[in-house]
Amino acid sequence: MIFKSKQPDIDLPRDITTWRWLFDSPASPIGRYADSEIRGFTNVGTGERISYIDVKKYTTYLSTALARQYGFQKGETVALFAPNTIWYPVAMLGVNRIAGIVSGASPAYNVEEMTYALKTAGAKFLMTVPGSMDVAAAAAEAAGIKKEHVFLLEGELEGFTTMKQLLELGRSFGEEGQVPAYTLAKGETNFDLCGFLSFSSGTTGLPKAVMIAHQNVIAQCLQIQQITPSTHRKVLAVLPSFHITGLVHALHLPILLNAEVYMLPSFTMKSMLDTIVKYQIGELLLVPPILIRMVRDPIVNEYDLRHVTRFSSGAAPLSPEILKLLQEKYPWTGFKQGYGMTESCSCITAHPPERYAYDYAHTVGAICASTEVKIIDEDGAELGIDQPGELLARGPQIVMGYLNNPAATQATFDQDGWLHTGDQVVIDAEGIVTVTDRIKEMIKVKGIGVAPAELEDLLLGHPLVEDVAVLGIPDDYSGEKPKAFVVRQASARVSEQELGELLLKYVREKKVRHKWLKEVEFLDVVPKSASGKILRRLLRDRQKSGDGR
Ligand code: ATP
Ligand code: MG
Numbered sequence: 001m002i003f004k005s006k007q008p009d010i011d012l013p014r015d016i017t018t019w020r021w022l023f024d025s026p027a028s029p030i031g032r033y034a035d036s037e038i039r040g041f042t043n044v045g046t047g048e049r050i051s052y053i054d055v056k057k058y059t060t061y062l063s064t065a066l067a068r069q070y071g072f073q074k075g076e077t078v079a080l081f082a083p084n085t086i087w088y089p090v091a092m093l094g095v096n097r098i099a100g101i102v103s104g105a106s107p108a109y110n111v112e113e114m115t116y117a118l119k120t121a122g123a124k125f126l127m128t129v130p131g132s133m134d135v136a137a138a139a140a141e142a143a144g145i146k147k148e149h150v151f152l153l154e155g156e157l158e159g160f161t162t163m164k165q166l167l168e169l170g171r172s173f174g175e176e177g178q179v180p181a182y183t184l185a186k187g188e189t190n191f192d193l194c195g196f197l198s199f200s201s202g203t204t205g206l207p208k209a210v211m212i213a214h215q216n217v218i219a220q221c222l223q224i225q226q227i228t229p230s231t232h233r234k235v236l237a238v239l240p241s242f243h244i245t246g247l248v249h250a251l252h253l254p255i256l257l258n259a260e261v262y263m264l265p266s267f268t269m270k271s272m273l274d275t276i277v278k279y280q281i282g283e284l285l286l287v288p289p290i291l292i293r294m295v296r297d298p299i300v301n302e303y304d305l306r307h308v309t310r311f312s313s314g315a316a317p318l319s320p321e322i323l324k325l326l327q328e329k330y331p332w333t334g335f336k337q338g339y340g341m342t343e344s345c346s347c348i349t350a351h352p353p354e355r356y357a358y359d360y361a362h363t364v365g366a367i368c369a370s371t372e373v374k375i376i377d378e379d380g381a382e383l384g385i386d387q388p389g390e391l392l393a394r395g396p397q398i399v400m401g402y403l404n405n406p407a408a409t410q411a412t413f414d415q416d417g418w419l420h421t422g423d424q425v426v427i428d429a430e431g432i433v434t435v436t437d438r439i440k441e442m443i444k445v446k447g448i449g450v451a452p453a454e455l456e457d458l459l460l461g462h463p464l465v466e467d468v469a470v471l472g473i474p475d476d477y478s479g480e481k482p483k484a485f486v487v488r489q490a491s492a493r494v495s496e497q498e499l500g501e502l503l504l505k506y507v508r509e510k511k512v513r514h515k516w517l518k519e520v521e522f523l524d525v526v527p528k529s530a531s532g533k534i535l536r537r538l539l540r541d542r543q544k545s546g547d548g549r
Contacts, residue, residue, distance in 0.1 A: 007369035029258035061170025062094030104242025114139035219396035288532035310334035339364030371395030443472030481518035
């Protein structure tokens with residue numbers, strides 16, 4: 001059975017790039033609003049601001065400088081290696097303006113990881129910030145990028161060209177001398193034009209370079225615009241710009257919506273809360289690790305957050321325990337989330353406004369506009385409502401594939417256009433989707449699937465457990481059995497040995513036999529990605545190498 005979105009279809013333009021669409025088409029805020037009402041990107045640390053009118057101007061100068069001075073060609077890749085800065089979208093849109101490709105990389109990468117990212121993306125240019133230059137310069141050299149192709153997005157450093165210099169150079173060519181924005185060739189659509197190489201989070205293996213077309217970003221912006229209240233005019237940008245969620249929801253969508261983006265140069269709870277209160281931001285786009293701090297960190301009690309209308313989450317699962325605490329602490333708020341992956345250019349499902357209630361918070365909402373979903377079992381047979389299986393999705397936000405990896409592309413994007421998400425979900429009679437776990441991470445106990453998330457939710461509810469990850473480990477009799485890696489509450493007054501026994505018993509009392517734990521091991525922290533996903537591959541390595549056993 002194919003489940004279709006209940007939303008009206010989006011009206012998707014197929015003959016335009018993101019740049020032209022956002023700055024030179026009827027969709028642009030420029031022309032739709034008076035110049036004085038045009039919003040922009042604000043650096044909340046320094047107060048520096050770039051309005052969307054200036055973004056249009058600067059991206060024109062930047063692309064002119066790249067093309068005229070550096071011979072930049074269509075299809076060449078620029079890597080962006082930086083924390084959030086208001087110059088990030090200028091670089092991104094400037095490169096896209098002349099049909100270049102932008103590849104974001106986590107600013108936490110070390111030289112080895114960054115070299116891998118540059119080589120995988122085939123980057124010819126690199127833009128970074130002074131604080132990341134050590135890693136950037138070493139990785140650029142290892143990946144064969146010329147030193148004069150390494151630029152600074154902001155700040156200054158001896159021997160490196162800065163964004164300001166590039167803009168000045170572009171401007172010096174005069175109005176007549178500006179390079180025109182790329183126009184699609186005859187017969188070329190915006191699905192043929194790759195604009196971004198985004199890396200997946202690397203939860204299940206090495207991060208994959210996902211090729212995202214201009215069309216994917218335009219489609220996703222229109223899909224989300226359709227379910228965004230017109231009152232949403234302020235965007236809190238704490239999520240990283242290099243990840244798909246930040247790329248769409250904090251860098252592109254706000255331009256379409258003419259919403260102001262408040263960027264935090266570096267994240268602390270204090271700087272985030274100060275920003276939320278100072279600018280009276282109503283919708284808070286966060287990820288689970290920050291939401292957990294919104295209920296547990298005592299610093300929040302120093303702020304009056306009664307203007308907050310709703311929390312928005314995505315990118316990783318959020319436990320029912322945290323949702324309950326969130327609702328208790330902020331009973332005046334609503335809640336929404338989006339579900340998707342880098343390969344779907346962000347959302348496949350999301351909550352529409354009529355579902356912004358905690359009753360639906362454990363779900364990931366409804367299928368986005370112009371999107372179809374199928375749920376299949378292990379043999380590929382289609383399932384119906386309330387039957388858990390793998391989610392497959394088809395729609396204009398589904399991306400082009402993986403760069404230079406035809407085998408992975410074929411395995412994930414099938415011939416009929418379906419993206420195989422690898423996530424296990426159920427869909428109810430109302431069309432509301434709930435994510436139960438990742439297929440790959442399901443534990444097979446005597447052939448029966450056990451979702452690690454179910455046991456993690458249970459154990460997180462135990463008063464002596466601070467954090468937990470559950471993994472399937474080999475078992476001679478059952479094939480696999482669940483094992484819990486537990487971080488103890490600092491206040492726990494029992495020994496590890498005693499707590500281990502207590503937790504084994506706790507699960508035996510609450511769950512059927514095949515879900516019982518084989519063992520418990522204690523950790524100082526559970527390894528997680530920035531968005532809060534448990535990096536089970538690291539636990540698996542630890543288990544295999546026999547550490548701590
Ligand atoms: P990799 O593919 O490199 O192993 P990854 O899948 O974690 O890493 P992303 O593309 O960043 O990389 O994340 C997509 C995945 O995140 C989805 O497949 C899903 O498992 C999970 N996810 C995203 N949104 C949600 C959500 N709202 N609730 C639960 N899980 C989510
Ligand atoms: Mg993935």
